[in-house]
Every structure is written in C-alpha cells, then in structure tokens.
Amino acid sequence: MLAKSSTxxxxxxxxxxxxxxxxxxxxxxxxxxxxxxxxxxxTVSVITADLERAQIxxxxxxxxxxxxxxxxVLFSQRRNCGxxxxxxxxxxxxxxxxxxxxxxxxDRFSEERSQEASGVGPFVADLRDALRRIxxxxxxxxxxxxxxxxxxxxxxDTSEPVLRWSPIFGRDEIDFAAxxxxxxPAKIILGNETLLVASALGRQEENNKGSDFRAMAALSLxxxxxxxxxxxxxxxxxxxxxxxxxxxxxxxxxxLCRCGARGCIEAYAGFYAMLRTAFDVPLDTIPAKFxxxxxxxxxxxxxxxxxxxxxLAFRQAGLALGNGLSRVLSLHERMPIVxxxxxxxxxxxxxxxxxxxxxxxxxxxxxxxxxxxxIVDEPTLVFEGHLNHAFSIIDNDIVRRTAxxxxxxxxxx
Amino acid sequence: MLAKSSTxxxxxxxxxxxxxxxxxxxxxxxxxxxxxxxxxxxTVSVITADLERAQIxxxxxxxxxxxxxxxxVLFSQRRNCGxxxxxxxxxxxxxxxxxxxxxxxxDRFSEERSQEASGVGPFVADLRDALRRIxxxxxxxxxxxxxxxxxxxxxxDTSEPVLRWSPIFGRDEIDFAAxxxxxxPAKIILGNETLLVASALGRQEENNKGSDFRAMAALSLxxxxxxxxxxxxxxxxxxxxxxxxxxxxxxxxxxLCRCGARGCIEAYAGFYAMLRTAFDVPLDTIPAKFxxxxxxxxxxxxxxxxxxxxxLAFRQAGLALGNGLSRVLSLHERMPIVxxxxxxxxxxxxxxxxxxxxxxxxxxxxxxxxxxxxIVDEPTLVFEGHLNHAFSIIDNDIVRRTAxxxxxxxxxx
DNA sequence: AGTAAATTTCTCGACTGTCGAGAAAAAAGT
DNA sequence: ACTTTTTTCTCGACAGTCGAGAAATTTACT
Numbered sequence: 001m002l003a004k005s006s007t008x009x010x011x012x013x014x015x016x017x018x019x020x021x022x023x024x025x026x027x028x029x030x031x032x033x034x035x036x037x038x039x040x041x042x043t044v045s046v047i048t049a050d051l052e053r054a055q056i057x058x059x060x061x062x063x064x065x066x067x068x069x070x071x072x073v074l075f076s077q078r079r080n081c082g083x084x085x086x087x088x089x090x091x092x093x094x095x096x097x098x099x100x101x102x103x104x105x106x107d108r109f110s111e112e113r114s115q116e117a118s119g120v121g122p123f124v125a126d127l128r129d130a131l132r133r134i135x136x137x138x139x140x141x142x143x144x145x146x147x148x149x150x151x152x153x154x155x156x157d158t159s160e161p162v163l164r165w166s167p168i169f170g171r172d173e174i175d176f177a178a179x180x181x182x183x184x185p186a187k188i189i190l191g192n193e194t195l196l197v198a199s200a201l202g203r204q205e206e207n208n209k210g211s212d213f214r215a216m217a218a219l220s221l222x223x224x225x226x227x228x229x230x231x232x233x234x235x236x237x238x239x240x241x242x243x244x245x246x247x248x249x250x251x252x253x254x255x256l257c258r259c260g261a262r263g264c265i266e267a268y269a270g271f272y273a274m275l276r277t278a279f280d281v282p283l284d285t286i287p288a289k290f291x292x293x294x295x296x297x298x299x300x301x302x303x304x305x306x307x308x309x310x311x312l313a314f315r316q317a318g319l320a321l322g323n324g325l326s327r328v329l330s331l332h333e334r335m336p337i338v339x340x341x342x343x344x345x346x347x348x349x350x351x352x353x354x355x356x357x358x359x360x361x362x363x364x365x366x367x368x369x370x371x372x373x374x375i376v377d378e379p380t381l382v383f384e385g386h387l388n389h390a391f392s393i394i395d396n397d398i399v400r401r402t403a404x405x406x407x408x409x410x411x412x413x
Numbered sequence: 414m415l416a417k418s419s420t421x422x423x424x425x426x427x428x429x430x431x432x433x434x435x436x437x438x439x440x441x442x443x444x445x446x447x448x449x450x451x452x453x454x455x456t457v458s459v460i461t462a463d464l465e466r467a468q469i470x471x472x473x474x475x476x477x478x479x480x481x482x483x484x485x486v487l488f489s490q491r492r493n494c495g496x497x498x499x500x501x502x503x504x505x506x507x508x509x510x511x512x513x514x515x516x517x518x519x520d521r522f523s524e525e526r527s528q529e530a531s532g533v534g535p536f537v538a539d540l541r542d543a544l545r546r547i548x549x550x551x552x553x554x555x556x557x558x559x560x561x562x563x564x565x566x567x568x569x570d571t572s573e574p575v576l577r578w579s580p581i582f583g584r585d586e587i588d589f590a591a592x593x594x595x596x597x598p599a600k601i602i603l604g605n606e607t608l609l610v611a612s613a614l615g616r617q618e619e620n621n622k623g624s625d626f627r628a629m630a631a632l633s634l635x636x637x638x639x640x641x642x643x644x645x646x647x648x649x650x651x652x653x654x655x656x657x658x659x660x661x662x663x664x665x666x667x668x669l670c671r672c673g674a675r676g677c678i679e680a681y682a683g684f685y686a687m688l689r690t691a692f693d694v695p696l697d698t699i700p701a702k703f704x705x706x707x708x709x710x711x712x713x714x715x716x717x718x719x720x721x722x723x724x725l726a727f728r729q730a731g732l733a734l735g736n737g738l739s740r741v742l743s744l745h746e747r748m749p750i751v752x753x754x755x756x757x758x759x760x761x762x763x764x765x766x767x768x769x770x771x772x773x774x775x776x777x778x779x780x781x782x783x784x785x786x787x788i789v790d791e792p793t794l795v796f797e798g799h800l801n802h803a804f805s806i807i808d809n810d811i812v813r814r815t816a817x818x819x820x821x822x823x824x825x826x
Numbered sequence: 827a828g829t830a831a832a833t834t835t836c837t838c839g840a841c842t843g844t845c846g847a848g849a850a851a852a853a854a855g856t
Numbered sequence: 857a858c859t860t861t862t863t864t865c866t867c868g869a870c871a872g873t874c875g876a877g878a879a880a881t882t883t884a885c886t
Contacts, residue, residue: 005426013418069833247775248743330661362660362674482862
C-alpha cells in the first residue's frame with residue numbers, strides 16, 4: 001500500500017492487458033480483444049488507436065472474410081517496432097538469437113566456448129563481438145534493439161544484471177549492464193536459466209489449467225542443478241524466482257562442491273558428483289571441471305545391469321534431490337515438479353532415490369507426494385522462457401512510455 | 414496481468430491508502446493525509462467525505478489550536494464502526510482480546526487449557542463460549558464484530574481458516590469458519606503465530622528503514638519452532654508467509670518428532686528435543702507432550718557451568734537451527750533474522766551452534782553472515798501482528814463495500 | 827439488382843475519478 | 857478592524873471507462 005493510483009495508471013494497466021492478450025493468443029480482432037480483456041468495446045477502440053498511432057501495433061492485411069457480417073481486422077504487434085536479442089550461455093557454447101517484436105526468430109547462431117576456461121575478459125570480448133555481429137547481419141541499428149536478455153546457470157543478482165557466481169566463471173562476477181552499456185542503449189536483463197524454464201512452464205500451465213494454476217517448480221539436472229519456482233502473484237501475474245537450490249546444504253560437512261563449500265546438493269547430484277561416487281573417489285577430492293556425458297552413460301548402463309556401486313551413485317543423487325525438494329516444499333507449498341535438463345536420461349535410475357528422499361518428510365506425509373513430470377527438451381523451454389520474460393517487461397515499459405509518445409506526436413502533427 | 418483496471422478501482426486503492434495512513438500514523442489532518450498519500454488535497458477531500466458519510470472515519474473534537482491559521486481537524490477511525498476479536502491460542506492458554514476499529518484494546522481475558530489434552534470437541538465448545546462471553550461483557554451485538562483473528566502454532570491452510578496440524582491437536586483439523594459460522598457473521602481468519610510476528614516486525618522495520626526494507630525472517634523458539642517471513646511485495650505491500658520450518662527435514666531418518674516424522678528440525682531444537690538429548694534418551698523415544706520450562710532451565714544452568722552433555726543439547730539444537738536457516742536463505746535471499754520466543758533465554762547457549770550451522774553453507778560464504786537480532790517479548794509482537802494483519806484486511810474489505818454503501822445512503826437520504 | 831440480416835467497428839454522451847488553483851474559513855498577531 | 861497565516865473546501869479542466877446505438881461491410885435471399 002505505498003503507491004497511489006490514478007486514471008493514467010488505469011490506462012497503462014489496460015494497455016498492458018491488451019498487449020499481453022496479443023502475446024498470448026497471437027493476432028486478435030477488436031471483438032476478441034474485448035472478450036479476452038473484459039474491457040468494453042469502446043475502451044478497446046481507444047487503446048488500440050493509441051497503440052497504433054504510437055507505432056506499436058498495426059492492422060493486418062485484410063483477409064478472406066470467413067462468414068457473414070463486417071469482416072474482422074486483426075491487430076498484431078508491429079514487427080519492426082523493436083528487437084530482442086536472446087543470449088543463452090551454457091557450459092560449452094553461447095547461443096545468440098535475434099527476435100522481432102512479434103516474437104519471430106530472425107537470426108540465430110551459436111559460438112562454442114573453448115573448454116579450457118579462458119576467463120571473464122575474453123568471454124566478454126567474444127560476447128560484445130557476437131552481439132555486434134548479430135545486429136550487423138540483419139542490418140539493424142543498435143538503438144532498434146529494445147532488450148538483451150541473457151541467461152546462465154548460477155547465481156544471479158535479483159535486481160541488477162550481475163552474475164554473482166557461475167559454474168563457468170566461479171566467483172568472477174560479470175556485470176552485463178556495465179559491460180554493454182557503451183554500445184547498447186537496450187535494457188539488459190539476466191536470468192538464471194532454470195528461472196526461465198519455470199517461467200515457460202508457468203505460462204503453459206496457465207494455458208492448460210487457467211485459474212487453477214497456483215505454483216510449480218522446475219528442476220534442471222545436469223553438470224549443475226537448477227531450480228526455478230513460479231507462483232501466481234497477488235495481481236494475477238506470475239512471480240518467478242530461482243532459489244540457489246544446487247548449493248543448498250544437503251549434508252553438513254559433506255562432499256566437496258565446485259563452489260568450494262561442502263555438502264551442497266550439487267556435490268551429490270551434479271554429473272561430476274555422480275561420477276565421483278561411482279568411482280569411489282574420496283568426497284573431498286576437488287571435482288572435475290567438466291565431465292563428458294559419455295562417461296556417465298557408461299555408468300548408467302552398468303547401473304541398469306545391476307552394478308552396485310553405480311546404482312549407488314544414482315541413488316545418492318536421487319536422495320539428495322529428494323531431500324532438497326522436500327525442504328523446498330516445506331518452505332513453500334505442495335506443487336507439481338517438472339524435471340528437465342540433460343540429466344533426465346537417468347530418470348529411471350534417479351527416481352527411486354528422489355521418491356525416497358521426498359517420502360521421509362513431514363510435508364509429504366501430510367499432503368502426499370507431489371506430482372512429478374519429466375520434460376526432455378530443455379533448450380526449447382529456456383528460449384520460450386526468455387521470450388515470455390523479456391516481452392512482458394518490454395511491453396510494460398512500452399506502455400509506460402506510450403502516453404508521452406502520443407503527446408509528442410500530437411504536438412508534432 | 415489478468416484483471417482489468419477501472420476508475421472505481423482507483424478510488425478503492427486510494428481510499429485504502431488513506432485508511433492505511435490513518436492506521437500507521439494515528440489521527441491525521443487533511444493536510445497530513447495529503448502529504449502521506451501524495452494525493453492532491455482535492456482528492457483527499459472527496460475521499461474523506463465519502464468515508465465520513467459511510468460512518469467509517471470521523472472528525473475528532475476540536476482541539477486547542479497550536480499556532481496561527483485555521484486549526485487542523487483530525488480524522489480518525491470511528492471507534493464503533495466495528496470490532497475485532499483476537500484469539501491467541503498457545504499451548505497452555507487461550508487469550509481473548511476485544512479491539513475497536515481504531516485499534517484500542519477494550520477487553521481481554523485468558524483461559525487456561527487443561528494440560529491433559531481434552532481434544533478438539535471440548536476446545537471448540539470452550540472457544541465458542543468464550544467468544545460469546547467477550548462480546549456479552551461489552552454488550553456487543555455479534556454483527557458488530559467484523560473479524561475474528563485467530564493464531565496458533567502449527568500448520569495453517571493458506572486460503573481457508575483451517576488448522577491442518579498443530580502441536581496441540583496433532584492431525585485433528587479444526588475448520589474455524591465452519592465452527593463459528595452459525596453464531597458469527599464476522600470474517601474468520603487464522604494465521605500461524607510466527608507469521609504474525611513477522612508481520613509486526615515487517616511493519617516496524619518499514620517504519621525504521623523506509624524503502625530500504627526488503628525482507629526479514631522471524632524465528633520463534635519454544636516447545637515448537639516457528640518461522641515467519643515478510644517481504645516487500647510487488648506493489649509496495651508486505652507479503653508474509655509461514656513456512657513449515659519446524660518440520661523441515663534436518664537429518665534424514667533422524668530423531669523422532671512429535672509430528673510422527675523423523676529428523677525434523679523441531680526434533681532437535683524444540684524444548685522436548687533438547688531435553689531428550691540432555692538426558693541421552695534414545696532418539697526414537699516418543700517425545701513428551703509438554704516439558705516444564707524449569708526442567709530446561711536446570712539443564713541450561715548446568716550447561717553454563719560446563720556440563721558436557723547439556724552443552725551438547727544446546728549445541729545440537731543450534732546446529733539444527735543454523736542449518737535450517739542456511740537452507741531458508743538459500744531458497745530466498747539474505748535477510749535479517751529476528752529470534753524470539755521463550756527459547757531466547759538460552760540464546761547464549763544456542764548461538765554458537767546457530768552460527769556454525771549457518772557458516773558452512775554456500776549462501777553465507779558468498780553473502781556473509783545474516784544479521785541476527787533477539788527480541789524477548791514475543792506476545793506483544795504476536796498481538797501487534799494480529800492488529801496489523803487483521804485491520805489491513807478489514808480496511809480493504811470496507812473500502813470495497815463503501816461505494817455501494819454510499820449509493821444506498823444516497824437513495825435513503 | 828435490391829434489400830434484409832448478420833456481424834464488426836466506431837462514436838457519442840454519461841459517469842467517475844484526479845488534479846491545480848484559488849476561494850473560503852478560522853485562528854493569531856498588529 | 858485589519859492583516860497574516862494556515863488549513864480546508866470548491867470549481868472547472870482533464871483523463872479514463874462504459875453502454876448504447878450508429879455506421880460499415882459482408883453474405884443471403886427474393
């Protein structure tokens with residue numbers, strides 16, 4: 001209860017509502033907009049006229065009339081209203097995508113990262129170079145890029161686009177805003193990768209279940225462990241967060257983790273950790289920087305054929321995940337859990353431990369086992385999450401500026 | 414982004430803003446209202462006139478003018494606009510308080526609960542009886558009671574006033590709405606006790622730090638362990654939640670807890686648990702229902718004089734709390750932690766374990782030790798939290814109804 | 827071809843809300 | 857009695873939403 005309300009704010013919110021309907025359902029006619037937003041037809045008229053004048057949306061070309069009556073004219077985002085660059089940083093590569101304001105992919109390329117850590121300096125140089133390149137390839141002026149949305153695994157600051165800790169660069173922080181400010185007027189945002197997965201899942205679930213949707217967690221298994229949580233917010237929106245799950249304490253004083261602490265969940269359930277258990281290496285051995293997935297596949301094959309030690313590796317990983325999840329559920333509420341990431345290929349070996357680790361806890365005894373789902377294709381979710389997250393911010397920013405834009409245009413004309 | 418906005422909503426929000434300013438700062442004049450809410454003087458005039466007409470606020474009696482100029486007239490809540498009954502359920506007693514709409518305590522009494530658990534049936538009968546009594550003593554018609562705000566330790570449903578699990582009644586649920594509906598038209602709300610502590614602390618902190626305030630946790634130590642978290646919400650308001658911290662898993666398959674599960678934090682840090690460790694009773698012994706605090710005091714004295722086994726009891730409790738807190742911080746952000754409840758009398762013995770349990774984790778290594786504060790007087794915080802929480806809901810409800818009330822009055826007059 | 831029916835979009839007037847500026851009110855000083 | 861000072865109230869302008877009905881535009885039917 002801190003901010004006062006005003007009629008201008010009402011317009012802002014309702015304009016945002018119109019834009020978000022367009023995002024969710026694609027091109028819509030006046031009538032449909034009115035239906036989806038529950039705004040009166042008259043209001044929709046005014047808002048669409050404003051947005052059209054501000055060059056944010058446009059009427060689509062007339063299309064074959066489908067029935068009796070005046071034909072509908074569809075509104076959609078003006079594609080060249082602005083652009084979004086999506087940067088997905090993973091352990092072995094960085095993927096760059098250029099997307100127009102309507103959400104269409106225009107260009108994409110990936111750059112491999114050299115395995116031997118080259119440090120922050122060269123990485124940033126590569127990043128700047130690649131960004132310049134993706135704009136140049138589509139002959140785009142830098143000021144037409146509204147936002148650069150970056151994701152990485154690791155620990156991300158909640159308010160600034162600063163990477164606090166990552167499996168790749170460790171404690172060497174990267175302040176992306178500082179690094180890109182000189183060349184890009186765009187807004188820079190940085191999100192934890194699994195946060196974006198959760199965001200994408202939240203939208204999917206909302207589409208399916210409607211207002212029944214309450215909350216959901218995404219667990220990403222791989223070299224490191226990520227968790228994203230999405231919940232319905234006070235005002236109908238989605239609140240999404242990425243707790244530092246991988247480095248939540250599993251066992252006090254337990255196995256040494258890549259982060260330098262001991263007993264993190266990742267130190268039991270990350271790929272390197274499972275390998276460590278499988279080979280019976282002492283738990284305080286400094287973990288390998290990178291583990292070829294083929295190595296783990298071998299262990300999995302053996303485990304599936306009854307190899308004791310190898311089964312144990314997956315079981316212990318599952319237990320760490322299950323216990324951790326039970327703690328998450330204790331601190332929030334019971335919610336469906338979606339498991340994704342490269343590690344899902346071992347789901348058959350992990351599930352027993354996960355279930356057992358969950359079962360012991362008070363929450364699960366009280367409220368029952370949470371629903372567990374598996375989704376294999378993580379990269380698609382990450383990209384969807386980027387679009388989701390980025391455009392909802394972009395649209396809100398745009399709407400906040402529209403009033404003044406219209407004013408200026410009015411004076412000019 | 415689901416709900417549309419409208420001019421009526423604007424008025425609602427701004428009316429709520431006025432009422433909340435009155436709550437925070439006590440009686441205020443027109444000018445002060447305008448200052449605090451940032452609303453224009455004209456708008457304040459309209460809103461206060463509406464609220465006055467609806468019998469929600471009133472002008473205070475003229476008071477001695479303090480200086481030159483037209484004297485201020487203070488607005489304040491109409492005391493008899495409605496009443497709130499606060500019910501604080503603790504392990505040994507139930508306290509009933511009657512509060513008027515201005516937040517003034519009118520009547521209060523406590524009823525001891527018999528130690529041998531008498532079950533839900535008799536408890537509910539006593540509750541109904543006491544509620545009838547507190548209204549009768551002030552000759553209050555039941556329909557003048559706007560809300561009955563109940564608190565208990567234990568697990569509370571997030572949407573309905575249903576006690577899911579409590580240290581007192583175990584899994585025997587109580588649906589307070591169902592139980593009181595026939596006699597009381599009032600809204601019934603139920604909150605976890607430590608949630609209300611957090612709510613009170615949040616308000617205090619907001620008053621001190623203003624917009625610097627981000628989040629805060631309240632940890633209540635006693636027979637059971639409670640945790641409340643308060644965070645600044647999207648729209649400036651406070652979001653408060655009570656995770657099931659006491660029964661979060663501390664050690665898989667660990668000591669038997671009152672709740673029936675194993676290894677809960679409470680099974681190490683609750684009073685009965687510390688006693689169990691001190692007397693070296695096996696960890697799977699069914700815990701005592703109730704532990705006289707004098708017993709623990711003896712152990713504390715011995716521990717302070719170097720009694721090994723007794724020191725261990727407090728140390729283990731501290732470790733459980735510290736580890737648990739580190740997990741909470743992993744899942745949220747770093748925030749100050751206020752420790753309260755009867756258990757703070759052993760703070761000197763617990764702090765070492767707490768610190769150690771916190772220190773091991775990734776979060777604390779990364780972001781540093783969270784600020785720890787001790788507040789001894791928990792009951793005051795609980796009551797403050799009740800008022801806070803209840804009146805913010807009441808005010809919002811009232812404001813939602815005011816429009817129609819004014820309309821009806823307009824027709825009648 | 828002409829007209830009716832159907833459907834969508836646009837427009838007008840009524841209503842509600844906020845705001846700035848200045849009028850009105852009410853006390854203290856001169 | 858008049859001025860100064862401070863607070864409260866009031867008026868007209870402006871922004872926003874809404875319902876109802878007019879206008880537009882196509883298909884169907886005679």
